[in-house]
Amino acid sequence: MTQTTQSQKSGIQVSESARQQILMLREKQGKDLVLRVGVRQGGCSGMSYAMDFADPDTIQASDEIFDYDGFKVVSDPKSLLYIYGLMLDYSDSLIGGGFQFTNPQATQTCGCGKSFTT
Numbered sequence: 310m311t312q313t314t315q316s317q318k319s320g321i322q323v324s325e326s327a328r329q330q331i332l333m334l335r336e337k338q339g340k341d342l343v344l345r346v347g348v349r350q351g352g353c354s355g356m357s358y359a360m361d362f363a364d365p366d367t368i369q370a371s372d373e374i375f376d377y378d379g380f381k382v383v384s385d386p387k388s389l390l391y392i393y394g395l396m397l398d399y400s401d402s403l404i405g406g407g408f409q410f411t412n413p414q415a416t417q418t419c420g421c422g423k424s425f426t427t
Contacts, residue, residue, distance in 0.1 A: 320393055321346055321375050321382050327399040327408065328377055335380060338362055343374075343381040346397070347388030356391060358410050390414075 323331070335342050342362040349359050363383065368374065373389055375382040384392070396411040 319375075320373055320389060320395075321384060322394070322396045323375075323377055323382060324396065324398040326401075327397045328380075330399040330408070332379055335362060341365065343368065343383045345383045346392070346395070347384055348391045358392070359388075360397075360408065 331344055335344075343365050345359075345361055345363040345367075347359045348356045350356060365381075368383055369385065371386050372383050373386065375384075382397075391414055392410075392412055394413040398409045398411065400406045400409060
């Protein structure tokens with residue numbers, strides 16, 4: 310099994326505020342998990358972002374792994390085609406708060422920012 314571990318400067322980038330929020334959420338799960346980020350069909354614009362914690366045992370040989378001082382972000386190669394260069398950010402604003410995706414591959418995004426078109 311050959312897995313590629315990338316630096317945080319490529320593929321999927323995570324802001325410091327998002328990193329802190331992810332670490333807090335992962336700690337509540339009570340075990341060592343990775344963050345799986347990808348895309349799926351659906352949403353207002355055709356594709357929507359998918360993000361969830363996963364057991365490290367679910368990492369496939371073809372997955373890309375991005376190491377972020379304390380946790381790993383994992384993405385499958387098909388999803389990475391649509392989100393390469395993605396910046397994952399987090400805001401605690403009352404309106405529009407939560408995780409935010411800035412995707413350089415997207416040609417159009419919906420108003421909620423959770424779906425896109427390439």
